Amino acid sequence: MTDSFNPVISRRLMLRHIAVAAGAVASLPLLARPALARADAAPASGTAAKSALQYQDHPKGTSACANCANYIPGKDPKADGRCIIVAGDISPKGWCLAYAGNG
Numbered sequence: 001m002t003d004s005f006n007p008v009i010s011r012r013l014m015l016r017h018i019a020v021a022a023g024a025v026a027s028l029p030l031l032a033r034p035a036l037a038r039a040d041a042a043p044a045s046g047t048a049a050k051s052a053l054q055y056q057d058h059p060k061g062t063s064a065c066a067n068c069a070n071y072i073p074g075k076d077p078k079a080d081g082r083c084i085i086v087a088g089d090i091s092p093k094g095w096c097l098a099y100a101g102n103g
């Protein structure tokens with residue numbers, strides 16, 4: 001005989017399935033939390049004025065925003081990105097006094 005013909009076992013199986021489903025539903029917020037934490041951890045765009053840090057939209061020698069530790073890349077390598085120090089759109093080819101890189 002299978003379990004489906006035994007009402008006691010069927011009830012036990014049903015309760016087990018309910019417990020598993022309840023556990024899965026209860027864990028959904030925990031699964032979503034790392035994604036939210038990553039979003040929270042993303043650095044915000046900076047607030048310093050470009051002029052205050054002598055931002056320019058072209059590199060200074062081999063130093064450019066694209067290889068600066070403060071740079072937040074845009075959608076693709078050629079698109080403007082953001083900077084955690086300087087406000088506004090930042091060219092990957094730009095540069096400013098706060099440059100932090102090894103180029």
Ligand code: SF4
Pocket residue numbers: 055064065066068069070071072082083084085086090094095096097098099100
């Ligand atoms: S060079 Fe200046 S503007 Fe460019 S990413 Fe670095 S700190 Fe920001």
